[in-house]
Amino acid sequence: REDAEDLFQETYLRAFRFFHQFTPGTNCRAWLLTIMHNTFRTRLSQRKEQLATDSDLAFHEHAHGSCGGGHSWGDDPSATVLARSxxxxxxxxxxxxxxxxxxxxxxxxxxxxxxxxxxxxxxxxxxxxxxxxxxxxxxxxxxxxxxxxxxxxxxxxxxxxxxx
The missing domain is CATH 1.10.10.10 (Winged helix-like DNA-binding domain superfamily/Winged helix DNA-binding domain)
Known part of the structure; x- marks a missing residue:
């Protein structure tokens, strides 16, 4: 739920920042959804990079006997939405x-x-x-x-x- 709220908020912040690029008379909903889709994809790729780094760290810690946490594989926002829906x-x-x-x-x-x-x-x-x-x-x-x-x-x- 927090991920969805963050995505919603970030979408509207970006829309406000780039409102000068909106063409009056076009579909505002589609414009906002495009921003949301692009924001989601950016956040997803950032999380995948973080997961790769964290999984490398967790593997390294496991190999050296440490007890490391790291992210769960459930941190993918699309998987979170699907899990709840x-x-x-x-x-x-x-x-x-x-x-x-x-x-x-x-x-x-x-x-x-x-x-x-x-x-x-x-x-x-x-x-x-x-x-x-x-x-x-x-x-x-x-x-x-x-x-x-x-x-x-x-x-x-x-x-x-x-x-x-």
Whole structure:
């Protein structure tokens, strides 16, 4: 929760600092989400660098008999958001996707962003958003089929009928 609040606050601070770059008449929400996405990616890469340094330190301390703490692997902000929003099987399926697939699903299906807004945030063509989303949904569907059956969302018979 604190990570999300920090991200929100940093996004608005950056938006205020760079407000002179905003073009009146364009989509303000998409502009803010672009700033948020870029801020998130920057923070994520900084954390990955810190995790690598901390894991090297922890390995070194372990090899030399010290009891060192270090960061847990759960410090990835996207993993934290997923951990709090979805149950473990869904979270693991989302984390198994490539970053570009996970981001497009979270923006459109979870964040309820339009395709056009996602294209602006990701700085890619609308067709790319559509194809990535389609591929991401298919990949997630394949990963979650057995989970959906266990939860009773559909039966074996229904998937058999599809072939007829």
């Amino acid at each position: 979805f149950d473990s099987e869904i979270r693991e399926a989302l984390l198994a996707l490539s970053e570009e697939y996970r981001v497009i699903l979270l923006l459109i299906d979870v964040g309820e962003m339009s395709y056009e807004e996602a294209a602006v945030v990701l700085a890619c063509p609308l067709g790319t958003v559509r194809s990535r989303l389609s591929r991401a949904r298919q990949a997630l569907r394949e990963r979650l089929t057995s989970y959906a059956r266990k939860q009773g969302y559909f039966s074996e018979r229904r998937s058999d009928e599809k072939g007829n």
